[in-house]
Amino acid sequence: MEIKFDGKKALVTGAGKGIGRAIAKKLVECGAETYALSRTQSDLDILKKEVPSINVVQIDLQQWDKTRETIAKIGPIDLLINNAGVAKLAKFTEMKKEDLDYVMDVNFNAVFNVSQVVAKAMVERGEGGSIVNISSAASQDALMDHAAYCPSKAAVDMLTKCMALELGPHKIRQILTKQNWSDPAKSEPMLARIPLGKFIEVEDVVNSVIFLLSDKSAMTTGECVRIDGGLGIRVNSILPTIVFTGFGKRAWSDSAGPMLARISLGRFAEIDDVVNTVIFTLSDKSAMTNGE
DSSP, X not given: OOOOOTTOEEXXXXXXXXXHHHHHHHHHXXXXXXXXXXXXXXXXXXXXXXXXXXXXXXXXXTOHHHHHHHHHHHOOOSEEEEOOOOOOOBOXXXXXXXXXHHHHIIIIIHHHHHHHHHHHHHHHHTSOEEEEEEOOGXXXXXXXXXXXXXXXXXXXXXXXXXXXXXXXXXXXXXXXXXXXXXXXXXXXXXXXXXXXXXOOOHHHHHHHXXXXXXXXXXXXOSEEXXXXXXXXXXXXXXXXXXXXXXXXXXXXXXXOHHHHTTOTTSSOOOHHHHHHHHXXXXXXXXXXXXXX
C-alpha cells in the first residue's frame, strides 16, 4: 500500500527526537513539504543535515502567543501531528505547581493551541485536512508518580473526540494514537501484560500515523488507535498465541437516514474505506495493533 503526500504541507511538533523525528523524516520520504518543530536547536540542526529538504522551526510550545504567530507564518497546513510531550514524575502530594504547569502546557495546552490555529485555517480554506494526536496508554492506566502526566494525556484523548465532532463537517479528521512503554529497563512489569510479548518500536508508530494521515483512512475520525501489542485488552492470565487479530467496523449505509446526522464527516462509509483499513490492519505495518 503506497502512500504519497505530494503537494501536501505537514507539521510535526516534538520532531527533534524519537517518534516525532521519525514521523517527520517519513513524511518527507512520502513527498510532503514538512516542517519539524522542536525547542532544541541542536536537534534540529542534526535533522537538517540528515534531511536537507526538511524545514526546521525552533519554538518553545509553552509560549502561547509566539507559537500561534510562528504556526501562522508557516501557512496552510494539510497534515498536523501533535507529538510533543514531556513528563515530570513525583508523588501526587509532592508535585510542584511549576512542574504541573509544564506538563499540562506541553502535553495538552500546546495540542489545543497548535490545533486551533491549524484547524481554523483548514476551515477557512475549505479543503479539509488530517490531524493526528499522539497520546499514551497512560491516559487510561493510572501509574504511580504520574499524577500530572496521566491526566494530561487523558485530556488529549477527549479533546480529539471534541475536535472530531466539531470539525468533521469541514472534512477535517482527528485521530488519536496511543503507544505503550518501550524501555524494558523501566517497564519490565508491563511486558507480561502485552499479549504480543514485545514492546513497540518507533517504526510501529510511524507506520500507523502515516496511514491515518492519508486518504486511505478517510472515514476514520475521533478514534483512538492503540499501538500497544494488545495491552489495552488487559489480559492478565492466559495470553493468546495468535499473534494478530483485527476487527473492522463500518457505518450503516442502508435504510439508515437518521444515522447520517450522527456522522461528523457527513457521509456513510464506502466499500473502499473498509477495504483500505482491512488491508492496512492485515499488514505488518500495523504489527503492534492487537485486539482493537
